[in-house]
Amino acid sequence: MQTRREKEIKAMKELIISAAGEIISEEGFDNLSIRKIAGRIEYSPSIIYHYFKDKDEILNNVMRTGYMKIVGAVSKTDIENLTPMEKLIRMTRSYIEEALKMHDEFLTAQMNKDPQVLRYTSYLYKGASKEKTALSVLYKCLKEVHPDMDDDIAELKSQIIAASAMGLIFKIITEKHIDANQRQRLINCFIEEVVIKI
Secondary structure, three states, X not given: OOOHHHHHHHHHHHXXXXXXXXXXXXHOHHHOOHHHHHHHHOOOHHHHHHHOOOHHHHHHHHHHHHHHHXXXXXXXXXXXXXXXXXXXXXXXXXXXXXXXXXXXXHHHHHHOOOHHHHHHHOOOOOOHHHHOXXXXXXXXXXXXXXXXXXXXXHHHHHXXXXXXXXXXXXXXXXXXXXXXXXXXXXXXXXXHHHHOOO
């Protein structure tokens, strides 16, 4: 059981990470600073350093939080009683819908080339299906659908599904005028034409 002090520390860290996430969504990673975080939460910059070593540690926590939301959407999907193809479809839909919920944060993170950010967002390299949790879940599901598929091909196809989904997500986010019905039609068509046929 957590002590009162441990709860206070956890709450303050969450407040700092939340404020950093808001700044990143509004202004981008490059404009994140300890001073801006402090101003957002109405504390002095020295308080921030009491909880985090530096801006990079805060950035890592923001990225980890965002990444875990995506992983959670994919891996916590209720898929126990589904066929492998139904699992693949459900996980893909969950990934897209979760990314669309955190649209500004998602866009900002995926477009950033900073090495700290790329540690979380890159997944097109060989072997990524063993290192990246979300891609690993997709890869394993694809192998269930196609048990005879070569491991390297399964990884490539998982990467293509993820990258193609990202393209769709980017366009839905940037073309803000798309209504909910058209959004669902696009997602359904993506699943039918990309996921099922792969």
